Amino acid sequence: MKTALPMFRALQRQRLACTAAALAGVLLVQGCTMPVDARKDAAFQSYASQSDRPVVRPTRSISSFSDSLMCMDHLLREAQLPPTLITSKQIPDYSSRVPVASKDMIITALSQMSRLSNAFRFVDYEVDIARQDTVQNLTTILLNNNQMQLQRPALYLSGAVAYVDQNVISNRFDVGTSASRLDTGYSASRNATIIALEMHLGDFRTRTLIPGLDSANEVIIGGAGQGLDLAGRIGSYGVKFNVGRDYAQGAGSAMRTLIDLGTIELVGKWARVPYWQCLTLDQTHPNFQRQMRDWFDESGPQAQSSLVQSSLISRGYLPLGTEPLPSNSPQLRTALARFQADSGLVASGVVDFPTYERALRNYVTLAPDGTLARVGWTSTGAVATPATGASAGAAAVPEATIATAPEATRVELQIENPLPAGERAAFEEGEQVFLSATVSRTSHLYCYFADARGGVMRLLPNAIHPHSLVSAQLSTRIPDWMTPNPAFIMDAGKPGTEKVGCFASDTDPLPALPAPLQGPALKAVPGFRTIDDVSDAFAKSLGSNGFTRGEIQWQVTTKRSSPAQGAPAAKPAAR
Template identity: 45%
Template sequence: MKVLAIAAAVTVLAGCGTLGKNGTRKHAEFYDQATVENRPVVWPVRSVSSFNDSLACMDRMLRDNHINQVTITSKDIPDASGKVYVSATDMLITSLSEMSRLSNTFRFVDYEVNPLNQDTVQTLSGLMLQSNQMLIQMPQLYVSGAISFLDQNVMIDRRGFGAASEDAEIGWSRDLAGSVMGMDFHLGDFITRTLLPGVHSANEITIAAKGSGIDIGGRIKKAGVQIEVGGDYSQGVGPAARTLIDLSMIELVGKWARVPYWQCLALDQAHPEFQRQLRQWFLEMDEGERVGFIQRGLRAKGYYAGDASATQITPKLRLAIQRFQLDQGLLATGQSGFETYEHLARDYVRTDGDGNFVQVGWGEAGSTDSRLPPALAVEPRNGSPALDSTKPRLPRVEITLPTAGKARPLGELLSFNISVDRTSYLQCYYRDAKGAIAQVYPNPLQPTALVEGNRALLVPDVGNPQSFAIALTAPGIEELRCLASPVDPSALLPAALQAPALTPLDVRSLDALEQDYRRSVGGGVGRGRVEWSVTP
């Protein structure tokens, strides 16, 4: 009888595990949620460190100092501690890329030989190199370095308290722990495989961890109850590693280029508490206030027109948010989250000299926080107008020549580094020493008129061996003028400006050309120009 009972139980349990009517299919509605619940809880965000704005500052500094383009590569960045599981080399490449958005200074040579992990690109590269079908440019510089150490729990502070009676007890505890991570980087000459003297960085960062808890217990007659409340906080090694790598790359590049890189490290945005302060202000707003702030900020920066009275995101505002996010290198979701708020607010926040953050140009008519000393009571950063400004802001076009100075020798081949502060349709016109005017952008090899904001555009594209050249063949005064519009002007321009690129236009002067352009396209046109003299 016992054996039969066991067999029957097994049969019942086996029946419960089938996919039949009484099995898992019975709970199909529950399982149907799996693909939905498997989705992320929050929107993804771009990885940032305290030095993201410093990288952008370095990018502008390299461009303004006419640092020529170089090829660079990196050795593998090992982890000497064996405890930091991050891809340091890829973080390094990202830092160099961020310092090349406007300056176009660095081109990373991505060639890696790993006999233990032959991926598709590496395998194809090897085959094409053997058959002379691929040319890999030799790098001029290389980065060498390592995660030097990770000393865990260098500082530990434990505190606790407890008390008990016959019927109750209570306890409290708190633990603080600090670990230290270090990185060393060097820059070397690739041809000679020698490290450049003095061009190095050695930095450390503290990774904080905190744990706390409260225990409460009691007894009523023979019944007891126990309550535990605790919380743990631990900073990750990933963001710490990215912060150290960004700092190291700024130091290496600044020392190599001989530019005052320390000015970019002294930005208020590099303060460890900068993002936390902005986050606090963001959380203190309700949804209507956040939408109002986003509207005001986008209107001040030229992305949004009209009043800022809406309390919810409208289709027009969503499109403006997406355009702003795209130009800032954010995920263009159209959502008014903290990331967008931070990138709008960062030009309007300064330190007051005592480590506190205050608002500049935040209120009506560009009012400044009363706590800010008079010496710092200035306009917002980067030429940004006050948040409540309703004055139209035109696209800002910047053009730089390969080298400094306005005098250029005969026979020089020119290229122009052009950037726009927001995504726009761009037309560039070149007037030579003899007065002939031709459109040089867009051109047959660079046909796209829509250019991304805050991104370098080289005209002609020196990286394309089939590109045309602009040669200085006669002495005199020459000029490049670029016009940026938020709308596509191709179907609006007069016939005189519709001639093929790189062919002479039937116009009197660049001023007359610009007048015809503005008259055809309408308002919102920004302009950039650079002039130079060609000398024998």
């Protein structure tokens, strides 16, 4: 009797389990046959729009040679090369392992080298029959109806991804142990892949590649991983645990580096400028970004803000003697946004790593042992007197600490006419004059022309180009010969000295200027005879420190008996 009772209870439990399983099966079948009510998920789905957004701020795409491109821009400007029309073929990848937009990267590199110098204008003439877009369709229609003309480029870039050798070297290590109740395992792997790019520069008129103007470079990208596995058993139960960490260097950044390097080499050889000066900057060191990130991480938010604010003071974005500002200060956020915009960064107004790196990169140099060293600062924010200068952009920074006197906005003007070797002594009467103006910080720019007879008129801004705010390190053409309507032409007038002066300020000075200077552009300004008169008016209205002045002058000589054909005879005047 005692033996039958447990058996009965066991059978009863089995029946209950079978009944429950059968009931669950019926409910499952019924649930699957009934439609799901989406309204019940409304609260859950309401978070989708926020969850879909990135959680990291976007940054500019850069390579190890981003500063080298800016350096090349300065070299090309100093060489006074006339604007050159250039285009590019598609850069194919026959391995199909580097799916990147190589041609667009070339366009970006050429654009970065033309901000100041106006060295290149890219002609986007290629028509892809397989993938027609709006621009291509309209271009085809206008060309067929003789309503559009495409300028023929002088040069073109060609090339291809030569090869992609994956896992050229690979290393793998695995080890494990096994026991009755515990199993362990450890694994590690490393690999390296080589990507090679060939680029050439050709003469578009003859479709011949120019001998010697070639570039063949390769870059190595790698990956590595580590993993740990644990498995144990306690009685009839078991548990497993594994953890791993991996990294893989992408092909996109590697290709941008190769394209930037190849474009610099080709342009430097073609223009015959010392391009190697731009490839030996400390910022091209492979560990530059990683070392800057290490210093950024070990600094902490307070030191990061302090160091960046010191740099903003030295660059003139904050007044000298400004006390440390909190991160939410409107004055600091405005200064940060202007600095970020001038530096080609996303203007977020916060101290992030790209801002930290851009603000302090000029105070980093290569130590004798080949490592990167800080000059005049530490990670804690303290400022020390440096022993040597630091390398920066296109030139070296002289001995100084970060907390130097604020740097004034620089206004640079340059004659853009194609000039023979040496200085251009003079222009003949009626000969067109082309200039460019550049400011070191985003500013409001006003430019005035003074002729040899004592007349002054405002060139910029004008009715066609009414905006006075111009971006930093971006050439402003005077007149803008690259637009269909440049608003005026500037011809050499009567024999004598002519001059153009440009004035830059942080705020729009027009409301504070005297009434004659508030008049319309391209008209004589009554009561003003020289650029110095205009400068005095700016000083009285804005103060001597409220603006920066830049000027350039040239001599006008009597027209020869046989002037060049087509030389206009008008002074600066509206078209």
